[in-house]
Amino acid sequence: MLNSIGAFSSLYLATLVLLTGSGLFNTYMGLRLTQLSVSEIWVGALLAIFYLGLVFGARVGHRLILSIGHIRAYAASAAFVTVSVLIQIMVDNLWVWLGLRFIAGAAMVTQFIAIESWLNEQTDNERRGIIFAFYMVMSSLGTVLGQLALTRFPDMNYEPLIFVAICSVLSLVPIALTRRLHPALQVPAPIHARYYIERVPLSISVLLVAGMLTGAFYALGPVYALRAELNSEQVAVFVAISVAAGVMAQWPIGWLADRIGRVTTLRINALLLFVFALPLVGWLDFSYYWLLGFSALFGVLVFTLYPLGAAFANDNVDPDRRVGLSAILYMVYGVGACIGPLLVGVLMDKLGSNWYYIFFCGCGVGLSFLVRPTKIKGTHLSQDAPTDFVPMPHMHSSAALDPRVDISSDISHDPVFDELNPEHDAEPPIPTADSAPEAPVASSVRVD
DSSP states (O other): HHHHHHTTTTHHHHHHHHHHHHHHHHHHHHHHHHTTTTOOHHHHHHHHHHHHHHHHHHHHHHHHHHHHHHHHHHHHHHHHHHHHHHHHHHHHOOHHHHHHHHHHHHHHHHHHHHHHHHHHTTTTHHHHHHHHHHHHHHHHHHHHHHHHHHTOTTTSHHHHHHHHHHHHTTTTTHHHOOOOOOEEEEEOOOOOOOHHHOOOHHHHHHHHHHHHHHHHHHHHHHHHHHHTOOOHHHHHHHHHHHHHHHHHHHHHHHHHHHHHOOOHHHHHHHHHHHHGGGGTTSHHHHHHHHHHHHHHHHHHHHHHHHHHHHHHHHTSSOOOGGHHHHHHHHHHHHHHHHHHHHHHHHHHHOOOOTHHHHHHHHHHHHHHTTTGGGGOOOSSTTTTOOOOOOOOOOSSSOOOOSSSSEEEOOOOSOHHHHHTTTTTTOOOOOTTTOOOOOOOOOOOOOOO
């Protein structure tokens, strides 16, 4: 296992550094704009447009990687992210910042597609679980480290932006120095949206709400904490606690869902979301440590909605349809992440910061209604259901890539390198301990 993880150390290190900068940046934006008396509408809009860039960039990123390869696509995207951050230091115009955040979102999702497809293709089926589990650990650890790094910048000037730019550039170093050649590109199967909407409407609704809650948390959670008279260091810890709790809860909640059922777990989750949000709507005043406790609870409840909804959807869709399902769920989640910050930003700006948790209450009530037992047939539509619970992908993860895909185009070779070395073959996947090394994957091979 350690040998398998060590083989991708450069990709893991790049992920850790990249997410450290990104995690710091999102929280910094909320704090900085709030200190400048910018309305919550703008704060929400800036993160919403970032998520819109993520959704849009997923398609563009695939084409870019197909054209120039993983390493060049990653490097070009890192350059766009770095430049977009540095321009924000030079230009104090919110409309310009909107455009820059869209570009950063599109560029960053290309970076994640490059890393994830790299991991996915050069890992055999038996080790794919542990490889991606460690990838998720590094992603979440980077987000938490970003919050903790923010505590080193209490003045909330432009120094954090320089730190983000440094992280973006440093994430290039492990990729540029790796001795592994980029693999074949995995292209998701065609998506038939109408089929999934009719087949798993409950999961579509759950993923939409999960996206709204997650987007609202990252955009307006720091603003709420600042309005609750927390200083910038305490706000960073407030966000970090929630993310860390959400990560640690993935497997326990998955274990519970595999035993009492996805729907029952979803309903309990929704009811607890309402119950724990209710005291925070403005009736009571809580100390800093109480707020940290509530933040951890909401991290557990919010960050487990995605995997619960996705697991229920996979239970009700046949295996040959699950690749398209992964893509449609990610798209719905991304749309929700665009809507949530905008909606909550308007509510907080017009009606007060307490509406941050009133929104959480409303989502809890809505989910409780959606997952009523009378709405569930009780039998799985897929022959191999129930499927295994899979932890939530990171918020910036492409999530549309899946082990069960067709490789329609082989870009295992570096075009320039191949011109000079026409006999050079791409590096094959890592073999298992009890198997012989495999030949390079051909373009018509199916990975199952």
